[in-house]
Amino acid sequence: MAQRMATWRRFTRRKTAVFGLSVYVVILLIALFAPYLAPRDPATQDVMKGLQPPSAEYLLGSDEYGRDILSRIIYGARISMTVGIISVTISAMIGTFLGLISGFYGGKVEAVIMRIVDIMLSFPGILLALIIVSTLGRDIQYVMIAVGISGVPNYARMVRGAVLGVKENEYIEAARAAGAANLSIIARHVLPNIFAIIIVLTTLSLPGSILSAAALSFIGLGVQPPTAEWGRMLGDGRAFIETAWWISTFPGLMIFISVISINLFGDGLRDALDPRLKT
């Protein structure tokens, strides 16, 4: 408990980190209360009022179907945030599991898992997610799976490294001498000791997942119309860039703001929880 307080104090000392967390919480609240905040229905079309520039009626303008950009951004926060969080959770769960067993058991298990990780890492950047989505089909749940899987190798590597470090400790040997089974050692002694690293990794991977998911939607592989999602809105607005700058500009700005706020928060969290992770 005292340790947790100390961590919290270290975290709050960094103003930028607190600011990042606050902005992120506001975005989550916007997503949560979207129906109460949005001035209009995000899907209602009014073609007569298409491509309106920002005005008192449409604060951030309207798209080619006369849909309100502001309302679509507010509702879009739901999809964009959910996709980011779920894909990171997928990476964290699979990656932690693989990292744990390869680090703990070593030997053939480790060799096989690390070979698979190497293979996954031979796909540059977003390409692994891209090929997974094109195999599964274009829809939002497949984007989450694809982005989630492509984040696995990073977790597996980091968690494995952390487990190797923890395994050397005497308390592990003591537990084993006391007759504890492997699974109980993992659950009681290894996992709690690498938990901070997993939390930091998750926070630091969230921005990348949000960006990848938005990029896939931007290309047209993610959310299908008429659902509002920031990457898709940005992609659809590209066709009107010469006449209606607001369609692409605002959703992109929201992606940028949410990613930057999580990055600020994550950097602060890393320094507060585990300064050794600093790159």
Place this chain on the structure above:
Amino acid sequence: MKGIQAYIVRRLLLLIPTVLGMTFVIFMAVHMIPGDPVSYILSDMPYASPELIAQLRAQLGLDRPLHEQYLTWLARMVQGDWGLSFRTWRPIIAEVAERYPNTVRLAIAAVFTAISIGIPAGIVAAVKHNSKVDYLCMTGALFGVSMPSFWLGIMFILIFSVQLRILPTSGTGSIVSLVMPALTLGLVNAGSIARITRSGMLEVLRQDYIRTARAKGLAEQIVVYRHALKNTLIPLLTMTGMQFGFLLGGTVIVETVFAWPGIGRLAIMAIQSRDLPMLQGCVLVLTTTFVTINLVVDIIYAFIDPRIKYE
């Protein structure tokens, strides 16, 4: 030198399972997509008899075990027989070869942009640690790593093409049309390079030999450039090599934004028209490029870092 040779050989041998695995993933991804090639070919003949379907499957080798199909496919790929595009009916290898130089050009220009902004910013930030300049550089780096490349690209189009009308919106492969895509991809990657450079420099600047160099009365510039920077360059090289992977993946997005005629754009068009053999070819070329770059970086690393262990 013996050590290095053994290291390179070992590194090359390690590459074999990775490349086999990677090609298997690419093969499987396309194989798993519902509806095998037979249904494509016979889509004009809804009443094809079961015998005809079976015969066609046998002809295409689809009735054979998976690992055999994979090996046949791999042998054909190695021989340069990549099949025809479903969309244009041209040989895939020809289309890929036509566009590959454009992607390489874009990637090199972007790496150059990223390095020439990122490294100086990182050095200045580390040397002036905790100063206003440091904060400014690191804020810039944060903006870089948080920036969606597709948004930055569109904002560039808005400013330079729509408003100022000084640059073309889409790519033809010419130098002028290279400016915006290279700048977009370069700036997005400059952020992480600046961060890596800064933390590497900070670490080195804390070392004893730097204190010794300063104590000897060496000019600060000599300390920074001759002693500190040299020792930062080695990890920086590895990280830049890894960064190249993100950048290569990023070309897919940026090429789409600017309609740049490269492999990335070709891959996206292939996905959109469900031209799977073409997608296979594009992904294969991009991953092979990436794996090769990593190999080269590792070998250079072995040559310049005398501390590396070869066992």
